[in-house]
Amino acid sequence: MPVVGxxxxxxxxxxxxxxxxxLAFPTWQAYGDACYKIFNADIGxxxxxxxxxxxxxxxxxxxxxxxxxxxxxxxxxxxLKDPEIQKQTEEVKRDFxxxxxxxxxxxxxxxxxxxxxxxxxxxxxx
Numbered sequence: 001m002p003v004v005g006x007x008x009x010x011x012x013x014x015x016x017x018x019x020x021x022x023l024a025f026p027t028w029q030a031y032g033d034a035c036y037k038i039f040n041a042d043i044g045x046x047x048x049x050x051x052x053x054x055x056x057x058x059x060x061x062x063x064x065x066x067x068x069x070x071x072x073x074x075x076x077x078x079x080l081k082d083p084e085i086q087k088q089t090e091e092v093k094r095d096f097x098x099x100x101x102x103x104x105x106x107x108x109x110x111x112x113x114x115x116x117x118x119x120x121x122x123x124x125x126x
Contacts, residue, residue, distance in 0.1 A: 017108050019100040021115075023124065024092040030122040031094045037118045038098065043111045047097045060089045 001012045014020060025031040038044055061079040065071040071079070079085055100115065102108025 017102040022095055022097050024095040026123050028094055034122045041114050043114050044098045044100045056093050060085050
């Protein structure tokens with residue numbers, strides 16, 4: 001798979017049988033319940049917190065910088081003062097990335113349905 005992008009914003013196209021998501025939870029209990037249920041459903045790979053190196057309080061601001069070619073780290077302090085950024089930061093404080101890998105198209109479809117059922121049961125919408 002070719003990897004493209006400017007450091008540190010690398011991107012690649014995932015094969016059709018891979019799905020990657022960042023999931024945010026309303027409470028730590030919902031977060032833990034989802035991890036437990038995902039493990040028991042035998043789906044996906046839960047991976048590290050992508051912006052852990054920046055800290056929970058900075059990840060939304062960091063994403064703003066990484067997705068806006070006119071922004072740099074020098075803009076971070078001002079971005080973090082924005083009430084909308086502060087609201088979003090609070091909403092995504094409890095999160096993790098998950099990668100689903102299906103052996104067939106039906107397998108990946110089933111895994112996504114299972115994940116959606118788990119998320120609905122933990123208070124997270126689609």
